[in-house]
Amino acid sequence: MKKLIVFDLDGTLAPSKSALDDEMAGLLSRLLALFEVAIISGGDYPQFQKQVLARLPAGTNFANLSILPTDGTKFFSYSSGSWQKRYSEDLSDAQKQKIEDALQQAVTQSGFEPKESWGERIEDRGTQITYSALGQQAPLEAKQKWDPDFAKRKAIQGILVKTLPDFAVNLGGTTSIDVTPPGIDKAYGIRKLRDILQIPLAEMLFMGDAIFPGGNDYPALQAGVDSIRVRDPEETKHVIEAIIACAS
Ligand SMILES: [Mg+2]
Known part of the structure; x- marks a missing residue:
């Protein structure tokens, strides 16, 4: 049984650098009532604020959401009513x-x-x-x-x-x-999720549009997480609908 659903952002939840549409925001909100959810992207935190956080409807269970900007070299989670940075690892x-x-x-x-x-x-x-x-x-x-x-x-x-x-x-x-830096890619973010949320890799499911050798989602698959390659956000919506239907 999966506990944590992990998504890429650009090309998976929304078109590149665009905000989630209403349908996707609603589906993610429903998913957050049932599962822990994490989003890992090459984008920085301000992109997440614009593309994702500002779009999720009021009443969403933010406590179940982890945000991992820049491939998981930063980690944000929600506590006491606001988004908090857990860590950030900068280049020299x-x-x-x-x-x-x-x-x-x-x-x-x-x-x-x-x-x-x-x-x-x-x-x-x-x-x-x-x-x-x-x-x-x-x-x-x-x-x-x-x-x-x-x-x-x-x-x-x-x-x-x-x-x-x-x-x-x-x-x-x-x-x-x-x-x-060496060793920092989506697999790194996946391992951070495992360590911080204490959820084993076997209980995660990953979705991304670039799960192929050389693609920035491929390391998640290589880390050993069950992964679904989606063509675009429309296809992601269908997968989320299926997950919600199976879990309800
Ligand atoms: Mg992508």
């Missing part, structure tokens, strides 16, 4: 510089540097450096067209695994590449 300045230089170099070398971009491409998330190919303010439509089959990012990733052997390089969102 030297590590950040090394990663940013390698990203610039790999993008140039790959030949896939986009001609147009919206806002900064490289974002320092404290515990993680994220490259967004079209910039952080890029419209979703442009992002969805740029690399739908992950081919461009896999080429850039192929260069980075050689130039940044001491870091983990994963593909996420629709146009992004996440670089974290």
